[in-house]
Amino acid sequence: MDEITEIYNKLGGIISEDDFRKRVDEKVDQMSGLCDMKTAAMLVAHDLGVTDTVKDIIKIKDITAEIGNVSFVAKVTSILDVREFNRNDGTIGRVGTVKVADETGSIKLTLWDERADIIKNGSIEVGDCLEITGYAKDGYSGTEINIGKYGLMRETDQKVEVSMQSQKIADIKDGMSDINISGKLLDISDVRNFQKKDGNPGRVMNILIGDETGKIRVTLWDEKVDSTTSLNLDDAVEIINGYARTNNFSQQVEVQIGNHGVLRKTEANVEYKESFTPIADIIPGESYSIKGFVSGLGELREFEKDDGTSNMVSNIYVSDDTGRIRIALWGDHALLVDELDIETPIEIIDTYSKSGYEDIELSAGNRTRISIK
Known part of the structure; x- marks a missing residue:
């Protein structure tokens, strides 16, 4: 007796075996190669209401290496690229990693060979909710799930709420x-x-x-x-x-x-307030944001770069309660020199400091934002 017939026999004759095998073939096609015939047969049986062919669905917090085969539903929270490696027999293997979570915790999935191809071809994305069947084992960072030849990952309409760890x-x-x-x-x-x-x-x-x-x-x-x-x-x-x-x-x-x-x-409430550095505290080799008033204006100068393209630069001086500093304005920023007056309030955000001819100076390039108050 083959495995498909063995699973069919658990249906109690609710459909013919020919019809059952036809549905199994359709399931394999539907899954685009993401499951084998045995797994497809178990899924068809499950669709028909016979649930003892598939392990009970459990929560991630209850998964241990001792359980072995396990089925659960989770949301994809991160995906790592597929890595190729050489096996001892000289063949090339493929392995990919997917992290999933439910409301009770998170766990890593290790996808081998053809299973890993769903990462390479973009069939899986962060945010997908999946029904997963695999083998639980001890990994480098705790229990993980191996998704091999007989594993299963398929999208489900079930919504999984997860509380993902966020960094500052x-x-x-x-x-x-x-x-x-x-x-x-x-x-x-x-x-x-x-x-x-x-x-x-x-x-x-x-x-x-x-x-x-x-x-x-x-x-x-x-x-x-x-x-x-x-x-x-x-x-x-x-x-x-x-x-x-x-x-x-x-x-x-x-x-x-x-x-x-x-x-x-996102609808999350995010607070941000720009941090400004006193001019006297600026040292070379760092990025700074400063605010103060214009205390000096230079001339606009055009020049040709090494690649043959043209560029512009102008210099201004900005002062605050702690000191005064020269700022080189590059590109489109250089045009501001014709719009500014002495004592104009100004904020210069994300400039880079370096040692100049006489003292420390700031460079305002394409990543710099300038606000005239």
Whole structure:
């Protein structure tokens, strides 16, 4: 007796075996290869009301390595890219990782070989609610679920509410992954088009977000750029499944949103207040925001860059109660020198400090925001 007939025999003859096998084939097609014939047969039996072919659904908090085979319903909270490795027999294996959660906790899914392909082809996304059947085992960071040849991951209409752990911006460090943060949208850059190493076109842009602990720049790649089209400055946004990297130019930690990350508007109440540094406290090699009044104006100068394109620069001086500093305004910012007057109140946000000819000076580039009060 084969496995399909064994499962059919538990139906008590409510449909014919030919009809049952037809439904099993349809289920395999419907799942696009995400389950084998045995699992499809159990699902068809479950759809027909025969539930003893599938293990009882349990909560994540109750999953232990001793249980072995387990079935549960959870929401996808993060996805990591698929990694290839060499097996001892010389073949190449594939493994991917998905983190899921329900209202009782979270757990990691390890997807092997063809199961991992649902990550590569985009069949699974953060926020999907899934019915999962796999094998519980001890992993490096606690109990995890192996989804192998006989495992199951399929979307379900059941809604799963989860309380996802969220970080504050000040706690983001280089190398962190699975980052979930909320912030107020402070700035949106233009989209930059480029050619990838494989010859395909790519897109990249930056946004700046802040919370009560600080602010951080966020880089969005390719289709994630489109998630900014409905956003406006001062919107509260949340980032799910980001990862942190140090920018080689600014040497500041930034959050990256790749294929498996999410940026979306949220109704959460996010507080942000810009922190201004007294001019006397500025040291070289850091990013600062200052406020004061214009105490000196230079001339606008145009020049040609090494790549043959033209640019502009002008210099102004800003003073506060603690001191006075020169600021180089680059690009479009340079045009402000013709709009300013001595004693004009001004805020210059996100400038970079460096040692100048005489003393420390600030550089206002394309990431700088300038507000004339």
